[in-house]
Amino acid sequence: QVGILDVDLCGPSIPRMFRVxxxxxxxxxxxxxxxxxxxDKSISLMSIGFLLEKPDDAVVWRGPKKNALIKQFVxxxxxxxxxxxxxxxxxxxxxxxxxxxxxxxxxxxxGAILVTTPQAVSVGDVRRELTFCKKTGLRVLGIVENMSGFxxxxxxxxxxxxxxxxGEELAKYAxxxxxxxxxxxxxxxxxLEEGRDFxxxxxxxxxxxxxxxxAQHISDAASQQSS
Amino acid sequence: QVGILDVDLCGPSIPRMFRVxxxxxxxxxxxxxxxxxxxDKSISLMSIGFLLEKPDDAVVWRGPKKNALIKQFVxxxxxxxxxxxxxxxxxxxxxxxxxxxxxxxxxxxxGAILVTTPQAVSVGDVRRELTFCKKTGLRVLGIVENMSGFxxxxxxxxxxxxxxxxGEELAKYAxxxxxxxxxxxxxxxxxLEEGRDFxxxxxxxxxxxxxxxxAQHISDAASQQSS
Numbered sequence: 001q002v003g004i005l006d007v008d009l010c011g012p013s014i015p016r017m018f019r020v021x022x023x024x025x026x027x028x029x030x031x032x033x034x035x036x037x038x039x040d041k042s043i044s045l046m047s048i049g050f051l052l053e054k055p056d057d058a059v060v061w062r063g064p065k066k067n068a069l070i071k072q073f074v075x076x077x078x079x080x081x082x083x084x085x086x087x088x089x090x091x092x093x094x095x096x097x098x099x100x101x102x103x104x105x106x107x108x109x110x111g112a113i114l115v116t117t118p119q120a121v122s123v124g125d126v127r128r129e130l131t132f133c134k135k136t137g138l139r140v141l142g143i144v145e146n147m148s149g150f151x152x153x154x155x156x157x158x159x160x161x162x163x164x165x166x167g168e169e170l171a172k173y174a175x176x177x178x179x180x181x182x183x184x185x186x187x188x189x190x191x192l193e194e195g196r197d198f199x200x201x202x203x204x205x206x207x208x209x210x211x212x213x214x215a216q217h218i219s220d221a222a223s224q225q226s227s
Numbered sequence: 228q229v230g231i232l233d234v235d236l237c238g239p240s241i242p243r244m245f246r247v248x249x250x251x252x253x254x255x256x257x258x259x260x261x262x263x264x265x266x267d268k269s270i271s272l273m274s275i276g277f278l279l280e281k282p283d284d285a286v287v288w289r290g291p292k293k294n295a296l297i298k299q300f301v302x303x304x305x306x307x308x309x310x311x312x313x314x315x316x317x318x319x320x321x322x323x324x325x326x327x328x329x330x331x332x333x334x335x336x337x338g339a340i341l342v343t344t345p346q347a348v349s350v351g352d353v354r355r356e357l358t359f360c361k362k363t364g365l366r367v368l369g370i371v372e373n374m375s376g377f378x379x380x381x382x383x384x385x386x387x388x389x390x391x392x393x394g395e396e397l398a399k400y401a402x403x404x405x406x407x408x409x410x411x412x413x414x415x416x417x418x419l420e421e422g423r424d425f426x427x428x429x430x431x432x433x434x435x436x437x438x439x440x441x442a443q444h445i446s447d448a449a450s451q452q453s454s
Binding site for chain 2: 009010011013016017055056057058059060061062063064066067090091092093094095097098119120121124125127128129130131132135136150152153154155157159160161162163184186189190192193194
């Protein structure tokens with residue numbers, strides 16, 4: 001049982017990635033019922049995207065209003081018995097991040113996964129996020145380098161569109177695990193775009209082994225913690 | 228005379244893009260002195276990046292603190308006589324955006340330039356930003372599609388890594404000008420990475436004509452307004 005909580009309140013993208021953007025959330029006795037993605041009800045989502053009347057509605061909210069909703073998303077959603085709760089945050093180290101860490105503290109979160117692109121500009125942002133994790137006592141499970149190299153589907157040559165290696169270097173520098181590089185992969189972005197099941201449809205895609213390795217890494221970290 | 232104000236307080240990237248990340252700002256009688264990029268002092272910058280002691284310092288700030296600094300950045304910096312003030316915001320429609328629009332209202336800002344990538348997920352975010360501009364009475368100067376197609380340097384074939392056309396469609400739908408597509412260009416990202424002058428060094432790059440066209444469009448909009 002996996003819950004996915006989208007705390008990117010101004011840019012909720014998780015509902016579309018799972019092709020459930022037209023669903024609504026309902027109330028039950030134990031709170032808001034999250035949206036289930038599959039028939040087995042093994043993956044449930046909560047996002048402000050489900051609460052907007054129209055998809056173009058802008059969430060013009062200052063911090064305090066965001067903080068109140070994030071608390072509700074953690075406490076007032078009928079998540080049920082979850083094995084994992086995955087929280088997707090926007091970039092930064094502000095209201096969404098502080099409120100999420102505070103709301104989850106009683107549940108002893110396993111840790112944070114930091115995602116960078118290879119460029120120094122992006123690595124700089126993630127260095128600041130590392131400092132945030134240190135300050136708030138959140139363990140860093142590892143760093144992922146996204147958009148790392150593009151393999152041309154015509155000639156199979158790889159080009160490092162945004163340079164390369166920034167994520168791995170940063171992991172070494174910070175003494176945290178490097179979880180791997182996810183290449184720029186048109187099949188992956190197409191899947192996210194159309195809410196299709198990448199794992200089922202593109203097992204031979206370049207991003208597939210990279211994503212599998214990252215998932216394995218995190219699942220290992222989780223079983224170490226619980227043992 | 229151009230001023231550039233970086234209100235991405237948790238992820239200030241402008242100083243590095245101009246290779247002045249080691250500069251400090253000083254006080255003078257008329258306020259903070261911005262950092263000048265060139266010898267002619269025609270481009271001046273202000274960013275929280277100049278105020279941090281160490282580059283890894285995390286700005287763990289909730290909204291109200293961010294709002295206060297943005298007001299200071301507009302009112303208490305000795306910008307001098309500017310032809311343009313360009314404000315770079317993080318994604319979203321929250322504290323940084325509301326505070327910037329409020330602080331600049333007395334100066335009658337020309338408008339907003341919205342940047343999307345081609346995917347539906349990103350276009351969805353920018354649709355919400357369009358609603359924000361409407362609500363706050365900010366004119367939309369136009370929409371730019373970034374990361375739009377990649378021309379392989381080995382075989383010259385173009386691949387639309389993140390699909391294509393989302394920005395142009397959105398501009399049509401919203402009835403605002405489409406300013407053009409900026410391709411994924413390793414020379415552009417390398418320039419931003421190393422703080423080099425893209426315009427001087429790579430006039431034959433694929434992104435060059437796209438950027439020129441966008442600049443021309445904006446400068447035309449500005450002269451129309453002032454005439």
